[in-house]
Amino acid sequence: MDRAPGMSARLKLTLSYAGFLMLAGVLLLAAVGVFLLRQGWLQTNEAGAWKSNPVIDFVRGFAPTAAAVMVFLLVFGLLGGWVLSGRMLAPLARITSATRTAAKGSLSHRIRMPGRQDEFRELADAFDAMLARLEEHVAAQRRFAANASHELRTPLAISKSLVEVARSDPSHDTGEVLDRLEVVNARAIDLTEALLLLSRADQRSFTREQVDLSLMAEEATETLLPLAEKNGVTIETRGDITPVSGSPALLLQLTTNLVHNAIVHNLSAQGRVWVTTSAHRGTVRLTVENTGEMLTPHLVSTLTEPFQRGVERIHADQAGVGLGLAIVATITRAHDGALTLTPRDTGGLRITVELPAHPSPRS
Structure with a gap:
């Protein structure tokens, strides 16, 4: 955005500091002048004689000194304000420089503001965190x-x-x-x-409706039951009524992807899949657990990356496109939920989707 040129923040702070110092000086000198003038007036009245006009004497004696003091305060305020504002705005200059560097495409730069916590350092830390997220997002894209x-x-x-x-x-x-x-x-x-x-x-281009996640799990299980029977996998479904607010189509896709993934990444014989829904205070959970090969925590942490495949699929006729868990992660994030992947001690994977519960109507 093009803007008309104006005074810098440092100059504004300098003038504000000098102006405040001048105002304080004027008030202080005025108070001293009134005090001295009052004292001179009282002394004249006590003497009982008017040798001269006390106001004129005050102006002649005090005004030059007051003027010198005001000039000193003006110079001191401008110089001091310039130095102090420069020191105060130094962190802001570093943040501005880092912003311009990031605008040129360099997201690896960090401010790393030294010193104790204050408003500028809090802003710098927030900017560093934003740059880290942007760099990670751009790399993922x-x-x-x-x-x-x-x-x-x-x-x-x-x-x-x-x-x-x-x-x-x-x-x-x-x-x-x-x-x-x-x-x-x-x-x-x-x-x-x-x-x-x-x-x-x-x-997030979808209309939110009240959806029972347990019904989505049952529908996905029934749809994929022939595939499970063909591959020798047993599915067990149980759980509570779990109302959430979201897209029925996307949540059905989420549960279908999870159950499908549990079936095709399973043992070659006598595999098992457990689909569970549960309601908690303010949240609902969908857990899909399956037997299978032993997985390392590092490998599990990469499974939600697009086109990332863990171990070789036991059932090669269900190759997929490598986006199943990536879609699950995106749908979960779009519904303000949390996705957790955990390797089972005996082999296989446990995936938990936690979503905000749909608020119940007040009675």
């Missing part, structure tokens, strides 16, 4: 863009290769090429839809 480009390029490259093979070899089985193209295109469509869902949830 760059990784996401790179990974998304790679994931989208793969099916397109496969489709191109299949078309080239079909053109170069007319005797090649056309039905087989079409079947493979259908599979590749379906994966590309799934990936595109997942990216759109991720963007929609991140922008």
Whole structure:
């Protein structure tokens, strides 16, 4: 924004300091003058004679001294105010410099203001924290863009290769090429839809309604029950009524992704999945727990990154697009909730989604 030039904050503080000092000096000199004038008037009355006008004597004797004092106060106020305002505004100058550095694209710079806590240092610390979050967010966006480009390029490259093979070899089985193209295109469509869902949830462009999270969990479980039976996985569902405020479609997607992830990342035989909902004071929880391979805490901490896959999937026919838990994390964040991933001691994963409870109507 273009602004008209004006006085600097340092100059304003200097003039304010000098003006306040001058006003205090005037008031002090006025008080002294009135006192001296009163004393001279009383002494004249006690003597019983008017040798001269006491006001004129006061002006002649006191006015030059008062003027000298005011000049001294003006010079002292300007110099002192300039020095003091410079010292006070020095932290602000560092913050301004860091802001301009960040505006040029360098988010790694930090102010790291020394000294004890005050308003300027609190502002500097808040700015450093904001820069750290921005740097992390920008890095995540760059990784996401790179990974998304790679994931989208793969099916397109496969489709191109299949078309080239079909053109170069007319005797090649056309039905087989079409079947493979259908599979590749379906994966590309799934990936595109997942990216759109991720963007929609991140922008919070949805209407909030009262939703029972336990019903969402039951619906997701019933939908995925054939997949669980096919893969030899047993699902147990239990819990309380858990009303939340949010998007039914997104919350259903959240529970479906969690249950699907628990099924495909499970043991090759006799796998188990537990889906539990519970109500607490002010919050509700959805917990999805599954058996599976042993996971390290470091690996678990990366599973919500887009296109991040933990161990190899036991059921390879359910490849997915690597956005399941990333979508869960985004939907949870869009509903002002918290997502916790914890490796189980006996193998597998425990995922807990905690959301604000829908306020109950007053009776």
